[in-house]
Amino acid sequence: MLFNSIEFAIFFPIVVALFYILPQRWRVHLLLGASCIFYMAFIPAYIAILFVTILIDYVAGIYIERSEGKRKKALLLVSIVSTCTVLAVFKYMNFLTSSFSGLAGLFGWHLSNAAVNIILPVGLSFHTFQSLSYVVEVYRGNQKAERNFVVYATYVMFFPQLVAGPIERPQNLLHQFREWHRVNYVNITSGLKRMAWGFFKKLVVADRLALYVNDVYGSPRSHNGLQLSIGTLFFAYQIYCDFSGYSDIAIGAAQVLGFKLMENFRTPYHSLSVSEFWRRWHISLSTWFKDYVYIPLGGRRVGPVRYAINILITFGISGLWHGASWTYVWWGLLNGVYLVTGWLTKEWRDRFFGSIGLGEETVMRKGMMWASTFLLTCVAWIVFRAKSLKDAWYVFSHLLQGWNIHQIKTEQFFLRQLPIAFAAILILEACQLWIQNRDSATSTFAKLPLPGRLAAYAALVLLVVMFGIYRKTQFIYFQF
Amino acid sequence: MNQNAFDESRGALAGELVDDWRSLPEGEPAAVRALAEEQERGSEGWIVLRSLVFFLLILAAFALGLNGLITLGLWHIKTGQYGVSNRMIRGEINAQIVINGSSRALSGFDPRIIQATTGLTAYNIGRNGSQTDMQLAVLKTYLEHNRKPEIVIQSLDSFSFEATREVYNPAQYVPYLYDRELWTPLRRINPGIWKSRYVPLYGYVVDDMSMSWVLGLGELVGWSQREDYFLGFNPRPLKWTDEFKSFRAANPNGVDWPIDEEGKQSLEELIQVCRAHEVKLIFVYAPEYSEMQKLTRNRSEVFRDLHDLSERYSVPLWDYSDWRYSAETKYFQNSQHLNEEGAQVFSEDLSNRLQGFISANPFQSNGLQVRAIADDRGVETNLAKR
Numbered sequence: 001m002l003f004n005s006i007e008f009a010i011f012f013p014i015v016v017a018l019f020y021i022l023p024q025r026w027r028v029h030l031l032l033g034a035s036c037i038f039y040m041a042f043i044p045a046y047i048a049i050l051f052v053t054i055l056i057d058y059v060a061g062i063y064i065e066r067s068e069g070k071r072k073k074a075l076l077l078v079s080i081v082s083t084c085t086v087l088a089v090f091k092y093m094n095f096l097t098s099s100f101s102g103l104a105g106l107f108g109w110h111l112s113n114a115a116v117n118i119i120l121p122v123g124l125s126f127h128t129f130q131s132l133s134y135v136v137e138v139y140r141g142n143q144k145a146e147r148n149f150v151v152y153a154t155y156v157m158f159f160p161q162l163v164a165g166p167i168e169r170p171q172n173l174l175h176q177f178r179e180w181h182r183v184n185y186v187n188i189t190s191g192l193k194r195m196a197w198g199f200f201k202k203l204v205v206a207d208r209l210a211l212y213v214n215d216v217y218g219s220p221r222s223h224n225g226l227q228l229s230i231g232t233l234f235f236a237y238q239i240y241c242d243f244s245g246y247s248d249i250a251i252g253a254a255q256v257l258g259f260k261l262m263e264n265f266r267t268p269y270h271s272l273s274v275s276e277f278w279r280r281w282h283i284s285l286s287t288w289f290k291d292y293v294y295i296p297l298g299g300r301r302v303g304p305v306r307y308a309i310n311i312l313i314t315f316g317i318s319g320l321w322h323g324a325s326w327t328y329v330w331w332g333l334l335n336g337v338y339l340v341t342g343w344l345t346k347e348w349r350d351r352f353f354g355s356i357g358l359g360e361e362t363v364m365r366k367g368m369m370w371a372s373t374f375l376l377t378c379v380a381w382i383v384f385r386a387k388s389l390k391d392a393w394y395v396f397s398h399l400l401q402g403w404n405i406h407q408i409k410t411e412q413f414f415l416r417q418l419p420i421a422f423a424a425i426l427i428l429e430a431c432q433l434w435i436q437n438r439d440s441a442t443s444t445f446a447k448l449p450l451p452g453r454l455a456a457y458a459a460l461v462l463l464v465v466m467f468g469i470y471r472k473t474q475f476i477y478f479q480f
Numbered sequence: 481m482n483q484n485a486f487d488e489s490r491g492a493l494a495g496e497l498v499d500d501w502r503s504l505p506e507g508e509p510a511a512v513r514a515l516a517e518e519q520e521r522g523s524e525g526w527i528v529l530r531s532l533v534f535f536l537l538i539l540a541a542f543a544l545g546l547n548g549l550i551t552l553g554l555w556h557i558k559t560g561q562y563g564v565s566n567r568m569i570r571g572e573i574n575a576q577i578v579i580n581g582s583s584r585a586l587s588g589f590d591p592r593i594i595q596a597t598t599g600l601t602a603y604n605i606g607r608n609g610s611q612t613d614m615q616l617a618v619l620k621t622y623l624e625h626n627r628k629p630e631i632v633i634q635s636l637d638s639f640s641f642e643a644t645r646e647v648y649n650p651a652q653y654v655p656y657l658y659d660r661e662l663w664t665p666l667r668r669i670n671p672g673i674w675k676s677r678y679v680p681l682y683g684y685v686v687d688d689m690s691m692s693w694v695l696g697l698g699e700l701v702g703w704s705q706r707e708d709y710f711l712g713f714n715p716r717p718l719k720w721t722d723e724f725k726s727f728r729a730a731n732p733n734g735v736d737w738p739i740d741e742e743g744k745q746s747l748e749e750l751i752q753v754c755r756a757h758e759v760k761l762i763f764v765y766a767p768e769y770s771e772m773q774k775l776t777r778n779r780s781e782v783f784r785d786l787h788d789l790s791e792r793y794s795v796p797l798w799d800y801s802d803w804r805y806s807a808e809t810k811y812f813q814n815s816q817h818l819n820e821e822g823a824q825v826f827s828e829d830l831s832n833r834l835q836g837f838i839s840a841n842p843f844q845s846n847g848l849q850v851r852a853i854a855d856d857r858g859v860e861t862n863l864a865k866r
Contacts, residue, residue, distance in 0.1 A: 020525065183525040414690065458539040462546065466693065470686040
């Protein structure tokens with residue numbers, strides 16, 4: 001079930017109403033049932049796969065907690081391997097077989113590439129990682145194994161964050177299913193406002209920009225440099241608004257129910273370095289990789305060469321997590337290269353800026369750092385979005401060629417959409433700055449009497465509705 | 481405290497009321513506090529519910545109001561596609577010759593040239609992206625509100641037998657969904673269209689990619705789109721592009737156009753409707769780029785069925801597949817559509833043939849008194865007095 005659908009608009013109020021009406025002992029059952037309905041709205045049969053992974057990790061968690069030494073480690077490995085096998089089969093089977101065939105071809109072996117027609121279960125990567133963090137935390141002794149199957153299943157399947165995160169940690173979320181959530185006016189209104197903000201990002205910004213991006217990246221060779229450049233800029237905001245919009249809706253929906261999910265984005269395009277970008281972008285995933293891949297590999301507690309390798313491995317796997325395609329792997333590795341290069345050149349850059357009189361707090365230095373970070377990120381997005389590495393290279397090498405202001409629109413993107421698209425991006429950025437300083441803004445709104453406040457909110461919601469794009473578009477990260 | 485303990489202590493304190501739990505002295509039983517807290521929660525629940533209800537009522541009122549304003553504005557538009565639809569619904573066209581069809585009709589048949597040549601009033605009610613079933617609905621709507629024409633020119637396409645799977649630009653019909661002749665076929669094609677009629681703003685926002693609501697609101701404040709429809713004709717001042725080259729590369733073995741039973745029935749029904757209204761019907765297959773004709777694999781089947789209908793119902797079929805300029809991209813915007821220059825040349829050819837047809841098939845009523853239309857902007861329409 002998509003958040004931007006009539007089904008969800010009916011489903012959600014019913015679930016919230018029932019949640020607050022029911023006594024505590026039935027609430028978690030309601031959430032589990034609702035999450036099942038939510039998930040089965042995609043492909044009903046795939047709930048069996050989810051059930052299998054839940055059962056494996058539920059049992060594994062209990063036995064891992066009871067065990068010691070080698071047996072404990074073995075159980076952890078069994079759990080990780082079996083969970084990852086499900087992910088590998090559904091997500092990477094075709095990628096692995098075609099890559100293997102390609103490799104064999106280099107040696108002159110010709111293997112038939114029988115592609116298996118497997119549909120990826122929605123959100124598989126997300127709830128797999130959430131389950132994996134649970135068993136690892138139980139193994140490390142940071143989390144008690146959950147004995148109540150219903151509670152554990154709800155932890156994995158909690159519908160606001162089931163299909164596209166945030167990827168929660170058991171320490172944050174599990175205990176919340178046992179707590180009494182009272183009706184709280186502030187929680188509910190804040191949650192609804194957060195959801196509205198998410199819908200603005202998704203419907204008004206992301207889906208509008210997608211019309212342009214899909215045309216340009218669908219056939220890059222049919223578009224000039226100006227269109228490629230605009231398409232790349234638009235994709236940067238499309239993927240940000242699509243994904244962070246989903247996170248906002250998920251966090252807001254959970255907040256309406258009284259649950260607190262972790263923040264997943266902190267205005268990443270305001271970053272002054274690539275490393276800062278990765279502390280602000282998809283925070284739940286980047287911290288997951290940091291805690292369960294990067295640090296176990298040694299993190300920074302190793303020599304410089306090994307440190308660089310650790311970063312590249314971590315980001316390479318992160319790229320692969322995003323999709324079964326070499327473009328994603330190269331995107332991940334490219335970001336790894338950015339980080340390693342940034343680390344290697346930090347001192348030199350500090351000396352350089354110092355020599356031209358630009359201290360750390362100077363506006364010009366911050367501006368240059370912001371611009372270079374944004375540019376590097378956009379270049380990486382080219383690799384991420386392109387259908388192939390060949391296409392990615394074509395886009396990159398033609399960004400500045402053949403600019404033609406009279407040929408700016410695309411097949412689906414009428415010219416009148418262009419000012420609206422740019423205005424939407426500006427409004428997004430302005431609102432983000434406003435939210436950062438929201439104490440003063442909230443007090444302005446709070447001064448209005450209740451009918452006036454409600455009318456203002458209704459007008460804002462109506463603006464989102466009027467300017468939204470309603471093609472049946474999934475959220476980008478659903479495919480991961 | 482957990483819920484079970486709360487339930488137990490609550491039972492023990494049944495009937496006891498606490499006005500303000502904050503005023504309880506320290507050491508009072510936790511259950512008493514919890515009971516008072518629940519009473520406060522209950523009232524907070526009502527506050528939330530009340531606020532949500534007020535919010536939804538205000539939102540609904542805004543949505544209804546805005547929907548009404550947009551519809552009102554669209555009804556008053558005098559230019560563009562909405563201008564044509566408004567004139568049709570208000571019965572202001574009343575032309576003697578009506579051209580019906582898809583975008584090939586809309587951009588290929590110039591009624592001004594037909595008028596000038598034949599001396600009869602003409603109007604083009606062609607629709608972009610429409611199949612025969614929707615073209616039939618538009619014609620029925622026209623006949624419902626306007627004086628019946630003497631001649632209907634039905635423009636045919638290779639896809640004339642294709643039933644509509646998805647309505648193209650449904651927003652163009654939203655202000656007129658109350659009209660039975662439009663509502664019935666739209667409902668059949670898209671059962672979900674009731675949302676566009678009964679849910680405020682749905683039709684203008686969800687189904688509309690071109691933001692027509694801006695046109696509606698703009699009309700209310702005195703802003704109108706530039707007119708690019710001339711007696712319903714929408715010329716395409718565009719040059720040939722490489723689009724066909726890409727299409728041919730993508731379809732080296734050609735394409736097949738669907739021949740649906742519903743499509744055939746729609747064309748037959750169109751013939752019956754014209755007969756019932758005693759309107760002379762002429763089928764015209766407008767010029768098509770010759771290379772595209774070669775790419776259409778089942779062209780002979782389509783034309784076999786078209787000729788079959790034509791002969792069965794004695795409807796003249798004027799086939800311009802071999803038009804003398806079919807191979808010249810100069811006159812085409814793409815393989816299916818004439819550009820402005822091509823439409824002018826074709827319309828002259830058609831008008832001359834039509835003139836001959838009219839001479840050979842005089843109308844039953846003679847002695848027509850014709851007042852020429854100055855333009856298409858709500859000035860007196862042409863009235864043919866019998």
